[in-house]
Amino acid sequence: MRNTDITQKRRMRNALFVAFLVFMLLITRIGWIQFVKGSELQTMAYVQQNLNRNINPKRGTIYDSTGVALAVSATVETVTVNPTNISNEDKEKVASALSQIFELDYETVLKKVKKKTSIETIIKKVDKEKTDELRKWMNENNILSGINIDEDTKRYYPYNDLASQIIGFTGSDNQGLDGIEAKFDKELKGTMGQILKLTDAKGFDIDGTGESYVPAVDGNDLVLSIDMTIQSIVEKYLKEACIDNVCTDGGNIVVMNPKTGDILAMATYPNYNLNTPYEPNTDELKAQWDSMESKDKTTALQQMWRNKATTDGYEPGSTFKLITASAAIEEGLTDTDNKGEFACTGSIDIAGTKINCWRHYRPHGAQSLREALMNSCNPVFIGLRTKNWCPNIL
Numbered sequence: 001m002r003n004t005d006i007t008q009k010r011r012m013r014n015a016l017f018v019a020f021l022v023f024m025l026l027i028t029r030i031g032w033i034q035f036v037k038g039s040e041l042q043t044m045a046y047v048q049q050n051l052n053r054n055i056n057p058k059r060g061t062i063y064d065s066t067g068v069a070l071a072v073s074a075t076v077e078t079v080t081v082n083p084t085n086i087s088n089e090d091k092e093k094v095a096s097a098l099s100q101i102f103e104l105d106y107e108t109v110l111k112k113v114k115k116k117t118s119i120e121t122i123i124k125k126v127d128k129e130k131t132d133e134l135r136k137w138m139n140e141n142n143i144l145s146g147i148n149i150d151e152d153t154k155r156y157y158p159y160n161d162l163a164s165q166i167i168g169f170t171g172s173d174n175q176g177l178d179g180i181e182a183k184f185d186k187e188l189k190g191t192m193g194q195i196l197k198l199t200d201a202k203g204f205d206i207d208g209t210g211e212s213y214v215p216a217v218d219g220n221d222l223v224l225s226i227d228m229t230i231q232s233i234v235e236k237y238l239k240e241a242c243i244d245n246v247c248t249d250g251g252n253i254v255v256m257n258p259k260t261g262d263i264l265a266m267a268t269y270p271n272y273n274l275n276t277p278y279e280p281n282t283d284e285l286k287a288q289w290d291s292m293e294s295k296d297k298t299t300a301l302q303q304m305w306r307n308k309a310t311t312d313g314y315e316p317g318s319t320f321k322l323i324t325a326s327a328a329i330e331e332g333l334t335d336t337d338n339k340g341e342f343a344c345t346g347s348i349d350i351a352g353t354k355i356n357c358w359r360h361y362r363p364h365g366a367q368s369l370r371e372a373l374m375n376s377c378n379p380v381f382i383g384l385r386t387k388n389w390c391p392n393i394l
């Protein structure tokens with residue numbers, strides 16, 4: 001009898017021990033789920049239960065100084081699908097309608113519609129007349145969920161190639177990629193809005209919860225100091241000058257208001273069409289485009305987009321003589337026609353370095369400021385800048 005008692009007690013103790021062990025394991029597991037994996041699982045649940053679609057804000061307009069819009073955002077629409085919300089028997093019908101309306105490849109669309117993901121983009125930035133066709137089809141076929149048509153914006157440049165290297169352009173997500181569009185992206189882009197929708201574990205809408213809507217905040221407008229009229233004139237004559245003088249490297253003109261420093265025009269030739277920034281801009285480039293490697297294409301495009309007036313160094317050389325002459329007259333150092341005031345002996349000594357006149361082999365001799373400018377005489381202007389011009393020894 002005693003022995004059986006002991007055995008029973010031992011059995012009970014063992015059973016209790018096992019129960020305790022299982023209990024401890026469960027507590028550890030709960031702790032693991034709660035504290036270690038907690039935030040990860042919470043995120044997973046949020047993703048599964050919330051079907052969010054972004055609404056793009058309207059990008060700010062870029063104006064010239066007279067109020068002409070140089071870069072505007074037009075309203076377009078983006079079409080997405082929630083594959084899990086489209087019933088299996090409708091999938092092929094939906095794919096066929098989408099591919100027909102938006103002229104897309106049927107197989108690619110069908111693949112997206114059949115995916116197990118919660119959201120797939122069918123087409124971005126299409127005109128409203130196309131999406132109206134889709135709305136009509138959805139009504140006629142009584143397909144009311146699983147296809148979303150959301151407002152979006154598309155950047156448009158009404159003057160195509162005007163001031164292209166200044167303005168720059170945007171990418172497919174409305175982000176500024178070059179020029180003013182990139183430099184002031186933060187100010188122009190605005191804040192993204194969202195449509196939030198609650199779904200169950202399988203991705204179906206939960207009845208009665210509806211959609212909550214966080215509106216997008218549009219970007220700020222920007223006014224440039226560029227005057228569109230001056231810019232157009234400058235571009236027209238720069239182009240003519242570059243063609244007439246066969247400038248293979250192109251050219252630049254900057255027009256500045258000397259009183260305020262405002263840039264009124266800044267032209268680079270050749271320019272490019274801002275509405276098609278990935279297409280070659282010259283006949284020469286167009287001819288070799290298809291045979292070029294993608295690396296060379298990228299280099300050519302970057303060259304085309306570059307605002308050379310601000311990025312490339314250029315030695316002004318003799319063109320700067322105008323500034324020296326104007327400053328000297330304004331400061332009363334000399335006058336335009338003081339006959340024989342200066343002398344060109346073919347060279348001038350500056351801090352031990354001999355600098356030649358371009359016509360050192362036959363020096364210009366006695367010169368007035370006007371004559372020196374006409375002859376582009378180096379020693380006269382070097383002397384004028386250092387207030388140490390050659391005395392007239394002739």
Ligand SMILES: [Zn+2]
Nearest residue numbers: 344357364377
């Ligand atoms: Zn000279």
